[in-house]
Amino acid sequence: MIRSLHCGQDLKTVTGGIGLALCERLLSHDAQVQLCLACRNGQRAEAARQALLVSHPQAHISLVQLDVGSMHSVFKAAQEVRQRYNRLDYLYLNAGIMPNPQVDHKAFYKGLFSGKAVHMFSTGEGLLTQKDEVTSDGLQQVFATNLFGHFILVRELEPLLCRPGNSSLIIWTSSSNARRSAFSLDDLQHKQGNESYSSSKYASDLLSLAFNRHYNSKGLYSSVICPGLVMTNLTYGILPSFFWTLIMPIMWLIRIFTNTFTLTPYNGAEALFWLFKQKPEALDPMAKYHSLTSGLGNNYTQPCKMDIDDIMAETLYEKLLDLEDAIRKKL
Numbered sequence: 001m002i003r004s005l006h007c008g009q010d011l012k013t014v015t016g017g018i019g020l021a022l023c024e025r026l027l028s029h030d031a032q033v034q035l036c037l038a039c040r041n042g043q044r045a046e047a048a049r050q051a052l053l054v055s056h057p058q059a060h061i062s063l064v065q066l067d068v069g070s071m072h073s074v075f076k077a078a079q080e081v082r083q084r085y086n087r088l089d090y091l092y093l094n095a096g097i098m099p100n101p102q103v104d105h106k107a108f109y110k111g112l113f114s115g116k117a118v119h120m121f122s123t124g125e126g127l128l129t130q131k132d133e134v135t136s137d138g139l140q141q142v143f144a145t146n147l148f149g150h151f152i153l154v155r156e157l158e159p160l161l162c163r164p165g166n167s168s169l170i171i172w173t174s175s176s177n178a179r180r181s182a183f184s185l186d187d188l189q190h191k192q193g194n195e196s197y198s199s200s201k202y203a204s205d206l207l208s209l210a211f212n213r214h215y216n217s218k219g220l221y222s223s224v225i226c227p228g229l230v231m232t233n234l235t236y237g238i239l240p241s242f243f244w245t246l247i248m249p250i251m252w253l254i255r256i257f258t259n260t261f262t263l264t265p266y267n268g269a270e271a272l273f274w275l276f277k278q279k280p281e282a283l284d285p286m287a288k289y290h291s292l293t294s295g296l297g298n299n300y301t302q303p304c305k306m307d308i309d310d311i312m313a314e315t316l317y318e319k320l321l322d323l324e325d326a327i328r329k330k331l
């Protein structure tokens with residue numbers, strides 16, 4: 001029996017995000033898979049569960065309340081999961097936020113004629129800034145939600161993930177927007193800058209490498225994916241949904257030049273689903289697995305080397321352990 005825990009699975013709109021699309025795909029692939037959806041909003045979580053049960057009436061789907069940005073909630077949810085299960089085969093760390101995004105229109109028009117337009121469309125580099133906030137734990141909200149809450153969750157679920165003779169996989173939903181220059185080991189939480197999203201995603205790439213170094217010997221593996229540009233509540237926070245609908249033909253056209261415009265949650269979940277079918281031991285710890293969709297609409301997964309190194313990953317890991325100690329003392 002395969003048990004899989006997913007963070008950030010709420011059904012917010014009729015379409016839902018990448019996490020919900022992944023659940024649909026997993027259940028269509030194997031009706032026996034046991035899913036545990038970890039969501040912050042009970043009502044929306046139940047709606048997501050019901051939506052999945054419509055197409056898969058026999059599915060095993062349980063819910064656990066988790067606000068990954070609140071450390072108290074993370075410890076409580078982990079305890080609940082430990083009481084309910086004795087093993088986890090997959091842990092999808094999918095929850096992510098990009099609060100108050102601002103598009104730099106000047107940079108966009110400049111980028112269009114710079115000869116780097118394809119790179120700009122596939123990464124969003126130089127186009128986006130965010131305004132971050134501080135949580136009740138005193139952490140930067142984007143750092144807490146996109147990285148640190150997941151770090152604590154993995155550490156707390158160690159007994160279920162590390163079992164002799166069995167391998168398990170944690171999977172981070174990272175981004176093509178993750179950039180080394182947006183991240184600093186002296187400012188892990190990105191208090192100083194205005195690219196907290198890029199910083200948190202780059203940190204997740206590093207942390208995945210560090211987890212592999214520390215946990216592979218215990219049977220736990222970590223991988224990173226990028227879903228491409230997908231129409232979800234996250235992107236509707238950047239530009240209104242009617243605008244995205246209006247420029248859809250332009251985006252299909254751009255897809256011919258960059259296969260990163262996956263556009264639908266189903267396509268965006270391709271790499272998450274592909275990883276589910278791989279042997280964790282065979283995955284490359286230095287690779288980010290990209291969901292890609294061709295101009296003709298065919299989905300595939302492609303690994304791409306990440307701009308990360310062991311020394312940075314280890315330093316980040318040590319600093320997160322220190323922060324974990326401090327949080328444990330505070331709570």
Ligand SMILES: NC(=O)C1=CN([C@@H]2O[C@H](COP(=O)(O)OP(=O)(O)OC[C@H]3O[C@@H](n4cnc5c(N)ncnc54)[C@H](OP(=O)(O)O)[C@@H]3O)[C@@H](O)[C@H]2O)C=CC1
Pocket residue numbers: 007008009010011012016017018019038039040041044066067068069070094095096097145173174175176226227228229230231232233234235
């Ligand atoms: N859409 C895109 O183009 C891209 C998305 N990504 C990444 O994909 C992942 C999924 O995002 P996507 O589906 O696009 O966007 P959505 O906003 O649809 O999904 C994000 C999910 O994360 C959940 N979440 C956010 N904050 C918390 C929290 N504090 N505790 C628990 N759950 C939380 C949301 O729950 P709730 O419903 O309660 O808000 C929601 O279910 C994110 O990590 C995002 O960064 C990466 C690259 C591109």
Ligand SMILES: CC(C)=CCC[C@@H](C)[C@H]1CC[C@H]2C3=C(CC[C@]12C)[C@@]1(C)CCC(=O)C[C@@H]1CC3
Pocket residue numbers: 103108120121122123124127128174175176177228229235238239247250251
């Ligand atoms: C014609 C057209 C497509 C205009 C939109 C311009 C920009 C708003 C987008 C171009 C590339 C996009 C992008 C993202 C957001 C929107 C763009 C900047 C992300 C940063 C969203 C979140 C991610 O994790 C990665 C995406 C990369 C591409």
